[in-house]
Amino acid sequence: MSIKNFFLLGTLMLSLNACYYDNQEDLFQYVQAVECNTVTANYTADLVPILVQHCFRCHRNGRTDGNVNLEGYNNVKTYADDGSLLGTTDHQAGFPIMPTSGIKIPACEIEVMRVWINEGALNN
Numbered sequence: 001m002s003i004k005n006f007f008l009l010g011t012l013m014l015s016l017n018a019c020y021y022d023n024q025e026d027l028f029q030y031v032q033a034v035e036c037n038t039v040t041a042n043y044t045a046d047l048v049p050i051l052v053q054h055c056f057r058c059h060r061n062g063r064t065d066g067n068v069n070l071e072g073y074n075n076v077k078t079y080a081d082d083g084s085l086l087g088t089t090d091h092q093a094g095f096p097i098m099p100t101s102g103i104k105i106p107a108c109e110i111e112v113m114r115v116w117i118n119e120g121a122l123n124n
């Protein structure tokens with residue numbers, strides 16, 4: 001499911017379930033449990049769109065904040081292997097928080113990143 005449809009579904013379910021869930025966060029987790037497909041994740045199809053949307057503004061060819069470029073597999077692989085790709089994005093202790101706005105990217109997208117790394121951070 002595309003990210004756009006994912007959010008449309010989330011909005012739909014939010015209105016349908018408004019009586020049962022007081023709190024958006026509870027519902028959001030519920031929707032993710034149902035809809036977040038992280039059985040497997042590929043570099044090109046799954047990870048790159050996340051980086052493009054949330055990270056390329058500051059980390060791409062031509063702009064490398066913190067001297068970090070996340071454009072191109074070999075660049076991304078470096079940060080996948082040293083733990084900082086997930087560490088920064090999942091706001092783990094010891095890493096600067098990314099994106100720098102301080103707002104975590106959607107949990108489902110962090111899970112996609114985690115699965116891709118756990119599967120060996122392959123160029124697939």
Ligand code: HEC
Pocket residue numbers: 051054055056057058059065066067068079084085088089095096098099100101105
């Ligand atoms: C608005 C600009 C901006 C965005 C968007 C952004 N970053 Fe950063 N990033 C920075 C800056 C600035 C630094 C250097 C910060 C520092 O060293 O404290 C940095 C540093 C990093 C580092 C190096 C961390 C380290 O241990 O030194 C990684 C990895 C990183 N960013 C990943 C990401 C990822 C992944 C995303 C998207 C989820 C992202 N960034 C989005 C600005 C950004």
